[in-house]
């Protein structure tokens with residue numbers, strides 16, 4: 001695609017409650033103290049939308065790792081993301097991946113994380129099959145107001161919770177205006193999903209179109225309508241929102 005390295009912002013979403021399966025696996029690991037902070041680290045290109053996070057998506061078929069960042073803190077991400085981070089000063093020793101254990105994505109579903117920037121403080125971990133292991137950290141934070149992919153998946157999971165073996169009330173459908181655009185109003189993702197007649201996450205072609213349009217419109221014409229940067233443009237808010245307490249770091253996703 002001509003892009004050798006993509007810069008993402010990885011967020012720090014502290015786990016506040018584990019699913020039963022994850023709890024068992026983590027309790028049996030001697031390298032992780034009971035008092036440790038473990039953060040899930042979803043990667044995003046749209047940090048200015050983070051006030052609208054509703055859920056955290058994991059792939060049920062990816063095996064994630066847990067990596068030791070300090071005596072008290074651990075990050076959960078793919079091995080590939082950790083290898084990238086190891087060469088960008090995010091872990092204590094340069095070039096060393098401090099892995100303490102593996103954990104299956106399917107076992108993480110139903111856990112709860114704290115989304116520091118979001119209106120919905122504590123959000124559930126739910127499944128998304130289309131997450132790629134070869135991108136970002138393999139974790140995606142759901143912002144259904146501004147991401148057509150996230151909106152389509154949210155509606156699908158809410159409609160078919162039993163099929164996906166989740167509780168319906170884990171799926172947050174409280175969609176909040178974060179960014180206003182002259183063309184598509186203040187909840188661009190639901191608007192474009194309707195306009196392109198997208199009925200499920202399987203409508204890949206239309207979703208790709210909606211995603212590109214949402215991204216460009218938001219980036220060039222979007223204005224913040226929520227949070228401390230209300231009234232500022234998306235381009236201004238993008239840089240202002242980066243804070244060390246909520247973001248792991250900007251990191252480059254590179255090809256090895």
Ligand code: A2H
Nearest residue numbers: 043044045046049131132135136138140141142143146147
């Ligand atoms: B974005 P690009 Cl509000 N697999 O964050 C699939 N998708 C992934 C991923 C992975 N491993 N890692 C990250 N992503 C998603 C927010 C957002 C995003 C909004 C609107 C659009 C949007 C909230 N989800 O992305 O292939 C993440 O979702 C559309 C461009 O590098 C990340 O940013 O272009 C985006 O895809 C990165 O995709």
